Amino acid sequence: EIVLTQSPGTLSLSPGERATLSCRASQSVSSSSLAWYQQKPGQAPRLLIYGASSRATGIPDRFSGSGSGTDFTLTISRLEPEDFAVYYCQQYGSSPTFGQGTKVEIK
């Protein structure tokens, strides 16, 4: 099983700031099969990024994904009030696994 470790656990930032979230895999993720999701309290997760860097339909371009192999990053260029949430990475190159999540909170 591929274990995904997200860091930091919590990110305290102000609206307008840049957020950089990390996802590290215990072994190489094949074909950049890495996705990112956003989840707000009481809601289902929402797909943001797939294939490590492709934005899902309707996702604003302030969200971007990068990385390959074992190291992946989600960047939110300028935080909007609605971006404060928990973010999960998921690999699907083999039996799917999720990271433990990064909470982006208002500073």
Place this chain on the structure above:
Amino acid sequence: DVQLLESGGGLVQPGGSLRLSCAASGFTFSDYAMSWVRQAPGKGLEWVAAISGSGGTTYYADSVKGRFTISRDSSKNTLYLQMNSLRAEDTAVYYCAKNGGLRFFGYMDVWGKGTTVTVSS
């Protein structure tokens, strides 16, 4: 509009059984693999099981293998999760999700709102 709607959650005693359903609409159901993902209270996401578009291939997380069965009925556009021998640690919100792309293991581009399963005496 692509939609998934889960049902069937509830309170069940340890050792009991429950069947979850997920009604799909707005896309060609048999074209896509589907998954169940759960989230224990206050915890992160855990993938549970996946099934191919045809229903001929299934795969399970080790934590549920031998106890849960995923299935689908394309005539009803419905996904199922039969859960047997339930344990307290199975308590969670269960989401059904549509796999994006055409691979068996995939990212999940559409999610239902979830149904809550509580295992307690």
